[in-house]
Amino acid sequence: xxxxxxxxxxDFTKLSPDIQxxxxxxxSEGFSQxxxxxxxxxxxxxxxLPFETDEAYYLVKxxxxxxxxxxxxxxxxxxDGILKEETKDEYAGKYAEVDYLAEKTDDDDDDSGFDQPxxxxxxxxxxx
Numbered sequence: 001x002x003x004x005x006x007x008x009x010x011d012f013t014k015l016s017p018d019i020q021x022x023x024x025x026x027x028s029e030g031f032s033q034x035x036x037x038x039x040x041x042x043x044x045x046x047x048x049l050p051f052e053t054d055e056a057y058y059l060v061k062x063x064x065x066x067x068x069x070x071x072x073x074x075x076x077x078x079x080d081g082i083l084k085e086e087t088k089d090e091y092a093g094k095y096a097e098v099d100y101l102a103e104k105t106d107d108d109d110d111d112s113g114f115d116q117p118x119x120x121x122x123x124x125x126x127x128x
Contacts, residue, residue: 009040009048009059012070023051023060024076025091026104028083031067054100 012020027034027049035047038059048059049067062070071077076087083091095101 005052005055005057007059008056009046009061012049012060012062015058015060019051019053019058021091022053022095022098022101023049023058024074024083025088025095025101026051028088030071030077030081031062032064032071035062035064035067052100 012023015023023031031049034049036050036059037045037047040046046059046061047063048061051058051060068081071081076083078084
């Protein structure tokens with residue numbers, strides 16, 4: 001994340017339709033497995049979906065349950081929670097010229113474009 005970019009913390013529904021579509025394109029297999037946790041300005045632990053553009057670093061506030069519900073209720077996703085191919089193709093064409101998306105939408109294991117924390121990050125690794 002660039003130091004000079006503004007950090008925007010918003011609910012998914014309050015994002016512009018273009019940003020929502022770009023997020024769907026990057027997270028084509030759902031949101032819940034890509035959530036991160038951070039402490040907000042009030043000292044509360046919050047979960048959010050990270051998304052970075054050329055202009056800003058977004059933290060899209062949602063719980064795991066909300067992430068699953070967004071996908072379940074969204075007609076762009078199939079019954080398995082995967083972005084429908086026709087929708088994926090439409091968005092890929094629409095945002096083909098957006099450079100920051102090109103590197104995040106390659107078909108690899110982690111389609112988020114972000115480093116993911118290890119599940120056992122909190123474990124003590126003292127083997128001395």
